[in-house]
Amino acid sequence: MTRISFHWPCGWLPFLAVLTAFHIWPISSEETNPAPSENASISSNAVQFQPYKRTESYKCGQFMENSINDPAMRLFHHFNNIFIRLLAQPFPHEKLLSQDARLGDLEVWKKSFQENHMQWIEFERNWLVICAVVVVLPTVFTLLYLLYRCCVCCCTRGKKKRHTDKRFDGCQRAVLNSVLAVFVLVNVFCAVIMLINTQYAQYSFEELPTRMHYCTNDFSIYKMETNERIKKLLRDDFHVLNATLVHNFHNVGANVLVKIKKTTGLVMIDEIIDRTKQAGTIQKDIIDLERDLRQFQASDSLFLKKITKLKESEESLLKCQSLPNSSKSSLCEAVLKILQPLLSDSASETSTGDILPTNAIESLKQITDLNTEEKFAGVREKMYSLQSLIQDFVDQRQDDAIDRLKSLDDTMFRLYEDISSGIKGIDLHFLDDLVDPMMQRREQFRTYVQYSWIISLVVTGIFFFIALSFFLGLFYGFCGRRPSYHNDDCCVRSTGTKFYSCGIWMSLMFMAVFACITSVLIFVGANASSMVCLPMEDPLSHPDMLSLLDRLIDAYGLNEDAQGHTSRSSLDPDLHIPQIFTSTQRPVDIIKGCRRGATFYTMFGLDKKFKLLNDGGPRDEYEELSNLIKTFSSGRSFKLNDALNFYSADLEKALEQLGQIQVPSINESQTEQLRSLSSHFKLDSVLEQLTKISEKKLTNTPVHEAEVVIKYLESLKPEAQALASQLKAIVISLEKLKKDLDGMQFNATELRGQLQHTNSVLMADNLSDRLYTAANEVVLEDLVRNVERYANHVNRSMMTEISSCEPIKEIAKNTRAALCDYTIDPFNGVWMAMAISLLLMMPIIMITTSLMKLYDRIHPFPKYIVNEPATDAAFATDNYNGGYNTGRANHSTPYTSSNYGYEYYPPPYLSTRG
Structure with a gap:
């Protein structure tokens, strides 16, 4: 395969043309x-x-x-x-560059320089x-x-x-x-x-x-x-x-039932049943917590006994404190001061017997024995029957919707194949x-x-x-x-x-x-x-280069004319250049479109071909699918033959008994007291203070008493950490148990009023209307709106994300x-x-x-004139040196000496650095 041979700089012109056409203002974030x-x-x-x-x-x-x-x-x-x-x-390219020059022919460039040299010089x-x-x-x-x-x-x-x-x-x-x-x-x-x-x-x-x-x-x-x-x-x-x-098709009945329960108040029945069911679980939690508290109390007592052994060291430190050596006694006094809170805590015994309520298990057992689930079994069975009725009705009608969904799937697959083929064809x-x-x-x-x-x-x-x-x-x-x-x-x-x-x-x-x-x-x-x-x-501020870009597009066959014909006759037929521009879609239009945030799909008008966004494509099938789904709730086909009267004397009696049961809660003060025990196990701070004191070396004599205390506390550190973790887990369990026990408090009067209102609603004549309204809301929210969400998702993606200018x-x-x-x-x-x-x-x-x-x-x-001494009438034996340096040779001029003519006398101010 032969390919065109580009000459620099024109070989890069199509590449720079594409870049310039797509270059917008710099992006601040990726x-x-x-x-x-x-x-x-x-x-x-x-x-x-x-x-x-x-x-x-x-x-x-x-x-x-x-x-x-x-x-x-x-x-x-x-x-x-x-x-x-x-x-x-x-750049006056219209005057300087011909068609062949734009294609990279060096001979044409030379000819242009020769014939248009004045225009080149002017440029x-x-x-x-x-x-x-x-x-x-x-x-x-x-x-x-x-x-x-x-x-x-x-x-x-x-x-x-x-x-x-x-x-x-x-x-x-x-x-x-x-x-x-x-x-x-x-x-x-x-x-x-x-x-x-x-x-x-x-x-x-x-x-x-x-x-x-x-x-x-x-x-x-x-x-x-x-x-x-x-x-x-x-x-x-x-x-x-x-x-x-499909998931929502199979759960229409359940979703409609949830709507009915919320509108009629039947959800109260589920709440009562769920709360009473927790009574058995809470009993087990109390038993487990009692066991954990006993184990912790035993371990804590053993740990405190080990701490009390520091009393022996306390006596040694007291003796050390009374020694005449002031440095050593000061160190022992400091160690005693640090150990005092730990020793005082070890003197108090830990009691966990009053933390858990004594009658809680009996009260919870009474709630379990009431068997509230059986009391509401009738109305719940009717609700489940209604759910099955609605689901069966939907199952009979969903076949058409599923077929339409499969048809839409085929349409989407065909569109994907067409668009993907077009993308791969670039x-x-x-x-x-x-x-x-x-x-x-x-x-x-x-x-x-x-x-x-x-x-x-x-x-x-x-x-x-x-x-x-x-x-x-x-x-x-x-x-x-x-x-x-x-x-x-x-x-x-x-x-x-x-x-x-x-x-x-x-x-x-x-x-x-x-x-x-x-x-x-x-x-x-x-x-x-x-x-x-x-x-x-900034391409838009250089219209001369944009017009040159248009000419390059025509020269390199990057565009199609109005009839869809390409201008590639002047190029090698094996040159791989796609036609990415049209006669009406020029680089300046693309630059402006990208600055508006448009995608190439919308700028090139590709929806006219694929019809992905407008009518005549998947949008029509979206509407047909939505119309089929709406038939699930049309015609008021849901009819109730039996009344849903569930309130009875036995139920009212059970509510009275439930309200009379008083479930005791956890003693909050005892919980706080248990939480405060964590200070017993904070040996890290004590060891840190003791280590700092011992490292100060206030005395050259080693303090044996302090070293014994540090080593003993180091041996207790793993046990203290384990007890601290166990205590933390117990406190968390107590907080959860308190929340669960507070949830076991029932107000019989309030429950009776709410259930009577719910029963009157279910006995009303407009229950079928409520059922139809709930079914219509479920169909619209869970089915039709999901189709609309996907349609909007496609529109938004094609108009803002896919084929975006940002990359x-x-x-x-x-x-x-x-x-x-x-x-x-x-x-x-x-x-x-x-x-x-x-x-x-x-x-x-x-x-x-x-x-x-x-x-x-x-x-x-010189700042002033210095008159030289006259030597014309002097005797040969006259000495003008004043007796100094008699052995020094005579000079012809006083300015030849190192001090500018004044020998050993202080010279006048002559600004030697000037």
Whole structure:
């Protein structure tokens, strides 16, 4: 099979066209899908659909999870993009690109450059001007500076070098140093930014093929996910509806009976029976709790006896307390203070005999002997007969509904097959055709990137060297002393002059070369950002690129005309490109639709074909199924032949007896007293305090008494923990038992009134109407509304979830991040830092040239004139040294000494640091 050969950059145009068409504003949060425990729940009468659980995650944005968060560089890149956005111009593709040029024919591109060169120059005018300025300005400056230095060299030849400052040289030096400090620091930061962006760009360019492969593969994942969502909606969720309806069909009678009981008050009978049935269970709980309390009391008594053995240690500690050794006696006193609460608790005996009520079991046995279930057996049997009657009636009529449900199942299956076939028919191999060549040449591409990175490191190193030279020169200019004639000190300003000279000549040597490199990088990076990144960031604000996108769609056969014909005649017939656009549905329409939250199903008008949402499809079958279900309660077919009179003298007598039974409750104060016993078993806090005291080592002599107490309590700790757990379980059981015993209190008068009212309701003539109303509510709520819930679930899913733009927006956002934020932006950061550094070099060179003369001055400007002594009329034996240093050689001038002409006399104030 032959495939078309795309040439860069046009080979990626269809891929970027798809991304730009689907790219909306960045999404702030990712789609979350809680994991369901099962496919759906049918435990209740209402159908419940679990959310979709994604089987495979998108990988396009995974690289950002491990990326370095560098807010400073992101801010720098943001300003770069603002600069590019200000200078970018609309792309006049109608004038510059023909049909063949849009298909990637390089010869046609060359011809376009030759024939339309003025239009290309007009389009690139701003960037050409910037590039020209970047190239011409440093080059001209280099030539002028060299000419200036030659002229200075010629003019100063033979002249004596000045070593003393002029009147305002100190002020001039301070001002120039301050201005230079700003420029030099910015230049150093530019070098650092250049190095950082070089590393970012190198790594991003190496990983770009892999990242683009993941991003293109995410389209296939989205395609598979959409198919799975359709399957879940039309197959899995429909099976849940089917199971729920069948479950409800078989429980219509029971559900109607529950409704009748609630409306008539018959539910009171069930409550009385359920409460009296608990009497036997409560009796067993009381017996078990009595046994547990006896066991606990025995164990607690044994434990307290073991605690009382600490009395022996108490006597030893009292003796220790009376010793003359103050440190040891203080420690024994502290141990006694900690043990005192534990010893006082052990002196009290625990009694659990009064906690449980004495007559509770007898009272509960009386309730059990009343056998209230038998008293209501008649009315309950009639209710169950009514339930069977209703269920039999529904069972006779549910066959038509089940057949209709099966027919709807077949319709849903057919729709799923049609939609799934359409989804599977979307051919995304053209994305693989674009990415596979990059992946196959990935290692070769990385080799090129490595070589480029080495070259960039060399360039960055030279920039760093120049910036460091100026920085060190500035450092010596600020911190160094004045130079001297002896040249025996390196920490002087003249050392800064040497660094300045090195930086100047290095800058002049490479400035023109770096200017050419920077201009090339500017032209490439700025055009890539303005023509790719900015349109992908906000497509609607770039109508020129949207119109180019429309032309690309026509050229690459991504659309169909009004008659359904595709425009693929200009392409290789084996090229795998789907027709995803129509003559009326253009990229701008899709972008606006996605911003409104519409799905591709609604935007492309696919419901006209599948009729999943509107009339003529499953919606009509939903209504037919609902109408069949409504016949379950139509015609008032439920008739009661026998009266439901259940209230009798025996029942009234049983209620009186039930109300007379007084079931005693649990003594709350005794329960609280039992709960307070937990303090007996809290040995952890006691041991912790004793350990802290013993570790303080108040005395060098070991306190044997304290060590014995700690070891003994450590041995009792497991037993104390077991008793604490046992006590906690007993308290929980007592609280439950109290709640159960309180539920055994019956008010005979209240029960009698409620049951008499219920009996009168059941004897009324409108009981059949109540029965019909209950049946109608059950049918509507449990059956018809479940069908409506599924229909609404389908509508909501197709209009908001399935074929949603959100995953495509996320893929487009991550693709732009991989291509622009992590690759092109660092690339632009490199040339921006180079351009700023080159522009700063010119004022830096001019300022440092002026400072070099000022740094070489040995003497400051004198504050006042010192008259030299006259030696013309002196005798040879005259000594002007005042008797000091007679062996020192005479000098021709008083200013040649180390103290500026005053030898060993205090010099005048000459501002030596000025």
